Amino acid sequence: MLEGPKVSQSELAKRFGVSQPQICRIIKNKERILSEWHRNGDPERKRKREGKDAALEAALLRWVEGARAADLPVSGPLLQLKAKHLAEALGRPDLEPSGGWLAHFGARHNLAFKKPLAEKGDAEQPTAEHWAGVVLPGLLRNYTPSEIYACGETGVLLPASSPGKGESAGDRLTLLLCANADGSEKAPLRVVGESPRPRCLQGVNLGQMPWSYRAGSLAGMTALLFAEWLQEFNEGMRRQGKSVLLLLTKHETHPYLQLSNVRMVFIPPATALAQPLDHGIASDLKGHYRRRLLRWLPAERGTGQPTLLDALHMLAQAWGDVRPGLVTSCFRAAGFSPDAEALALTLAPGLLSQEQLERRTLMDEELEHDGEPVEADRDEGTAEDEDTGEPAAVQPCPSEREVWGSLATLRRYLECRATSPDLFQAFYELEDAVHMVLAG
Numbered sequence: 109m110l111e112g113p114k115v116s117q118s119e120l121a122k123r124f125g126v127s128q129p130q131i132c133r134i135i136k137n138k139e140r141i142l143s144e145w146h147r148n149g150d151p152e153r154k155r156k157r158e159g160k161d162a163a164l165e166a167a168l169l170r171w172v173e174g175a176r177a178a179d180l181p182v183s184g185p186l187l188q189l190k191a192k193h194l195a196e197a198l199g200r201p202d203l204e205p206s207g208g209w210l211a212h213f214g215a216r217h218n219l220a221f222k223k224p225l226a227e228k229g230d231a232e233q234p235t236a237e238h239w240a241g242v243v244l245p246g247l248l249r250n251y252t253p254s255e256i257y258a259c260g261e262t263g264v265l266l267p268a269s270s271p272g273k274g275e276s277a278g279d280r281l282t283l284l285l286c287a288n289a290d291g292s293e294k295a296p297l298r299v300v301g302e303s304p305r306p307r308c309l310q311g312v313n314l315g316q317m318p319w320s321y322r323a324g325s326l327a328g329m330t331a332l333l334f335a336e337w338l339q340e341f342n343e344g345m346r347r348q349g350k351s352v353l354l355l356l357t358k359h360e361t362h363p364y365l366q367l368s369n370v371r372m373v374f375i376p377p378a379t380a381l382a383q384p385l386d387h388g389i390a391s392d393l394k395g396h397y398r399r400r401l402l403r404w405l406p407a408e409r410g411t412g413q414p415t416l417l418d419a420l421h422m423l424a425q426a427w428g429d430v431r432p433g434l435v436t437s438c439f440r441a442a443g444f445s446p447d448a449e450a451l452a453l454t455l456a457p458g459l460l461s462q463e464q465l466e467r468r469t470l471m472d473e474e475l476e477h478d479g480e481p482v483e484a485d486r487d488e489g490t491a492e493d494e495d496t497g498e499p500a501a502v503q504p505c506p507s508e509r510e511v512w513g514s515l516a517t518l519r520r521y522l523e524c525r526a527t528s529p530d531l532f533q534a535f536y537e538l539e540d541a542v543h544m545v546l547a548g
Contacts, residue, residue: 117131117132117135161195164191164194164198164203167194167198168187168191169217171194172187172217183363183364183365184363185331185332185334185335186365187205187213188205188206188210188332188335189336189339191203191210192204192205239376244443247373248353248444251352254288254292254293255288255350255351255352255353256288256352256444257289257354257355258287258354258355258383258385258439258444259284259285259295259354259355260284260285260356260357260385260386261282261284261329262282262390263281263282264280264281264283264394265279265281266280266414266416267419279302279303279327279416280301280302281301281327281419281423282299282300282301282327283297283298283299283300284297284298284299284300284329284334284337285297285389285427287435289435289439289444290432290436291433291436292432294430295341296318296529297320297423297427299319299321299423300321300322300324301321301322301323301327301416302323302324306321306416306417308415308417309321309416309417311523312417312523312524313525313526316527316531317420317424317526317529317532318424318532318533319420319424321420328361330361331360331362331363333361334361334362334363335363335365338367338370338372339365339367341354342367342369342370345369345370350369351369351370352369352370352371353373354370354371354372355373355375355383355444356372356373356374357374357383358374358375358377362374384435384441384442385438388438388441389430389438392429393426393427393429396425396426396427396430397422397423397426399426400425401414401422417523421519424532424536425536425539425540428536508546515538515539518535519535
């Protein structure tokens with residue numbers, strides 16, 4: 109219209125029901141308005157709304173354009189994770205990109221986040237039987253057992269207690285478990301709770317714990333939290349120089365990401381295959397966790413019920429108690445092991461599993477140690493009899509409460525000053541040794 113027969117600004121203002129100065133501003137900024145309109149590509153847009161953080165949105169938009177130019181899939185959860193990382197780089201660590209923020213960002217820049225084809229998958233696979241009988245074996249042949257991982261979630265409950273600030277009685281926790289087919293590696297536990305800032309975690313060096321904690325709505329896994337874990341898992345594989353296969357179930361909280369060292373493969377929901385975690389790995393972890401909860405001795409420890417921090421440590425110990433032999437047998441039983449066809453998927457009646465054999469052997473060894481004479485004590489007594497000097501002051505034997513108090517002090521020191529999660533493995537072994545002494 110501006111390029112046609114000359115029309116006065118006053119006449120244009122009357123025709124469109126706006127003021128004459130507004131028409132003047134539009135004509136003055138015609139080139140900029142047309143450029144932004146073409147870049148946005150939304151003919152129905154009438155207003156140019158800016159976000160609250162223009163620098164962040166500009167950086168994020170450049171990243172989206174670069175990813176799409178490289179033909180990389182960009183999903184909503186991945187965009188939220190990238191926005192958080194960019195916000196931290198720009199000095200905004202408190203920014204939490206929500207679903208509403210993502211929707212407004214997409215509307216402002218005419219972005220649509222569609223599921224990648226690899227995530228849709230169901231329509232592309234002829235049948236579930238074909239996937240289980242042909243596609244999966246072909247995938248497994250390209251990887252060794254140490255390079256085949258499975259991940260999934262399970263839930264546990266905190267014991268009901270007198271809640272403190274940031275904790276509530278009977279809280280639910282979601283655990284993200286991940287292990288490889290030969291049981292040689294179990295990823296550190298990712299625990300999701302409801303409280304964003306639990307009081308018991310204040311002062312804890314969270315980066316050096318053998319577990320990690322995140323807050324999610326109703327203590328459940330979200331697509332954003334899972335995408336964050338995927339990026340960390342991929343980075344860990346990159347540092348190890350490994351390219352791995354990650355098997356997981358289809359779920360709305362499991363977004364597909366194009367990763368450098370991790371190939372994600374979704375198990376079709378219609379297949380008869382079950383997650384290896386559901387074949388006994390998750391239940392074994394829960395059994396170890398319940399056992400540690402039951403042996404918590406409030407009277408001796410001088411405390412009430414375990415806190416969230418206590419539960420996180422017990423869960424890490426329980427995850428460590430899951431033996432490689434059990435993990436391997438669960439992968440085989442689920443059909444997710446390259447040599448699964450050569451092995452029976454179920455145990456014959458009366459036969460012990462590898463895990464049961466290992467446990468029985470461990471119990472036999474403990475019984476043998478219990479029946480052996482303690483030579484160290486005898487030697488110590490002889491030395492005392494032969495000592496003819498001045499008798500030294502003898503320290504009284506600490507009570508059980510004092511022992512637990514000392515262990516609690518040591519654990520707190522490690523929580524605040526630890527330089528590696530591996531230090532807690534030594535502490536957990538010490539704590540188990542004390543339990544064995546008290547039980548004996």
